[in-house]
Amino acid sequence: MLEIIGTVEKVVGPVVHARGIMKAKMLDLVEVGENHLIGEIVKLEGDWAAIQVYEDTTGLAPGSDIYSAGMPLSVELGPGLLGTIYDGVQRPLEAIRDTSDQYIRKGIHVTALDREKRWEFKPVMKAGTVLEGGEVIGTVQETRLIECRILAPPGAKGKVDRVADAGPYGVDDVVMRYDDPSGAAVEVKLHHRWPVRQQRPVKGRLPLKIPLITGQRVIDTLFPVAKGGTVVLPGGFGTGKTMTQHALSKWSDADIIVYIGCGERGNEMTDVLISFPELIDPRTGRPIMERTILIANTSNMPVAAREASIYTGITIAEYYRDQGYHVAIMADSTSRWAEALRELSGRMEEMPADEGFPAYLPTRLAEFYERAGMVETLCGSEGSISIVGSVSPPGGDFSEPVTQHTKRFVRCFWALDRQLANARHYPAISWLDSYSEYVDEVSDWWEENSGGEWAEFRQRIMDLLQQEGKLMQVVKLVGPDVLPDTQRIILETCTMFKNAFLQQNSFDQIDMYCTPEKQLKMLRVILDFYILGLENIKKGANIHQIKRMSVTSEIMRMKFTIANDELEKIDEIRDRLHRSMQQVEDMFE
Amino acid sequence: MKKASIEGREYIGINQIDGPLIMVKGIHNVGYNELAEVVDPTGKVRLGMVLETSSGAAVIQVFEGTLGLSIPETRVRFRGEPLTFGVGAEILGRVFNGLGAPIDGGPPPRADAVMDVNGLPINPTAREYPRKFIQTGISAIDGMNTLVRGQKLPIFSGTGLPHNKIVAQITRQAKIVGEETSFAVVFAAMGIKHDVAQYFIRNFEESGVLEKVVLFLNLADDPSVERLVTPRTALTAAEFLSFTMNMHVLVILTDMTNYCESLREISTIREEIPSRKGYPGYLYSDLSIIYERAGMIKGIEGSITQMPILTMPNDDISHPVPDLSGYITEGQIVLERELDQRNIYPPIAGLPSLSRLMKDGIGEGMTRDDHAHVASQLFAAYSRVKDVRALAAVIGEEELTPLDKVYLEFGERFERDFLSQREYEDRSIAETLDIGWKVISMLPKEELHRITEEELNKYYGS
Ligand SMILES: Nc1ncnc2c1ncn2[C@@H]1O[C@H](COP(=O)(O)OP(=O)(O)OP(=O)(O)O)[C@@H](O)[C@H]1O
């Protein structure tokens, strides 16, 4: 039986005020009332406490008992996380469905990791080793794609007494025993628990220099993110936040994806659950579900668990990072998280700051994004967490607190533009408003892997886009006809670049994923169009002769006519472009 | 779960009345969100809900309002359970108030089950992803903002715009091509006028579906707090019809703006910290609990398709009500005043309208192979039209390039031939797409980047 540590005094939605609390610690997990609703102590004052409850409090009455769970809000870390969908406090939704009908009822207690399942454990550590926390005890093939490295919990120290033999084990089985410095024997199981609000320790931080390749052209080419980097993705409703994050989950070259559906739609999670097991990762040939963990606390699920969901997600991410993996987290949407924070804060009658948000909003945001990074793990390998957080600004107005504060703590900004989305230019990432501070950091990687042209090409096209932006202001007043052809070729090139390159259709079998090699080749063709076109114009050709070349419509369609493994066809287009330009030039020789 | 021990206990006298809220002290401990019966001095029982509960005290929101209540004489009983609605096949064809009491003069329908109107969150793993195309017969919807079965697709309208006509037309015409099943309709009115409700009822009658309609009416002169449960009661009925009786249900919620105003009213009285425009910070969560009660469930035949209607105050789409709705629903049909003024019906705005579930409900075997690309091209071209019109307004039409002039003409034709249709015109999806090709073929082939070579060969100029 759990120990009773106090009674309910007042119920205000998801917040419960409690009295008679003597023995609890801040952030302790508790169970409330006869249904044993899970909650967390978020405020203590004398014998009074505020508890945020992760389940619907309907029917909860003052006078109900509060029980101690004897630990802070934690997640279970061990094999079996991959491919699973959890709610915001790591309750497995599939398993909940097995105990119930289509609804999530309250008071259901199911363990996060399956207790029945057996994993083939292979020992790595030897008895007699002097142990440090975070070291690899052994391995388990978690999915065909990912080997789960069983780690000694951070903080462990001592001399290894015994490591389990190879064989099948459950997550509760002991796989190692060691004597701690005081001589006491400590047992380590196949899984361990970790408090979600506490960052897992690492040996040190490493500089960022490898891009997270996403297969999305506007991102990889114009606004790259480094592995270990942070991105904010703000946009009004329907501008493409979720689609972009889905595309990244599907195609980015991270080893592990943690997708947090934080206060968003149920059907979007269903979509992931249906489509990911069918999608094959181009690099590994395995279903991408094998590297994916879903946290789904949809908008209609309890708001306190929504607040916890991003911590649950990032702690799981840290666990895989600590095993030496590159993890990417998608948090959709951090605004809903911030609103949960606001609602809880309001129910506790705290003083509001900007737009009702609590004054500690920026601190919490900073803490979250600081858990990203490229690190040397305790076991000496290299791992990273990249975070992409979407923001849903009220009215699509980026001057609101969540967008503004987040911008302070991240280094990459993908601004979704309403006008582009309305014109069905997807992804609607604005090339004028977005930026990436990782361009310099990832340049070396691109240079090594692309023959030294990426940074230069990128800069050229960015310059053209800037010039176009200015020219368009003129065009809006007087029309394009007054511009000289040397400037109209800029407009033409940019139109081509936007249609043929920036726009990328997530639903097209070929276009949905674009390799870096293809991106670079496509960009080269478009830049050649500009360079040769401009030369011809200087020699006397006019813009219409250049627009009329039939090769332009091939360029326009190469994104969805040429697959990633037939790039020589882009070279052929480029040859035809050169020949066509030559023909135009010949007319003026 | 009824708590037998506290049922029936009655407290005489209350401590405070503030708008639709009352406060009672010196009572036993009551459960959050539970039902209260408030008996006024004449002996009439009104229903209320516990909004806040602390040791021996509760704040109750009285659905029928507090008019005529007095501090010493009001009596309160607690039911020990949340507000419920008795569901059964007999609810079909009946009219209820927002709380679920029959108001058509008939006896209460026989209930097979008594359900908590607040519903429960659907487990995302239990959902079936909606992908069945509903043909509404309206080109702007079928062609460019396709509705699918189990979707929640609101209409963002403005005062005086023909949203009722459009929704009536949809309920008349909506069908799954190749299937016989027709829709049952659950209609929830929140603060709308009598004649609007009558218009819908007449329309249901006309199309002979009245016996498959359940109406929940909270009209403009009914108590405004009751609006807060009206959609919940209605959705409880819809869940029974779809998930227990396996029917395909179309839920119409109108007008969500009135609902939100009632929520704001309560929030203000409770002195909660407001977010934008005085609406409470939890408006998003509150709305999502309503809107998310749509969809399909694995292994269950029935479905709930939601069409909420809301009026945008001042036609402002960034107002919190449309804004937060747009963040929850799976797209939106936006009505545009300018089109309406030009007498274009239905005045469905070309660019801001969107259906997010369209992608999985269209294409070969569902609508037609070319659908996705034609739609995308129409959007792109129409967006260019808007730019060209803006330019023409500055430099004059004569100064436009020849291509831009073609775009202008395309825009006219698109609005006249594709967008606009008659109120009783029911276009098949093939007709819609053919009209789409007819207008898009006004543009030179080189402009149609979003359409494949094969599609151009097959359909262009046809
Ligand atoms: N890359 C893309 N390719 C094709 N279609 C896209 C793309 N990005 C967005 N869309 C279209 O835009 C719609 C809305 O995108 P999405 O659901 O990602 O918006 P959102 O920003 O997440 O909106 P909300 O804030 O309401 O959740 C999609 O349903 C899809 O039709």
Ligand SMILES: [Mg+2]
């Ligand atoms: Mg989204």
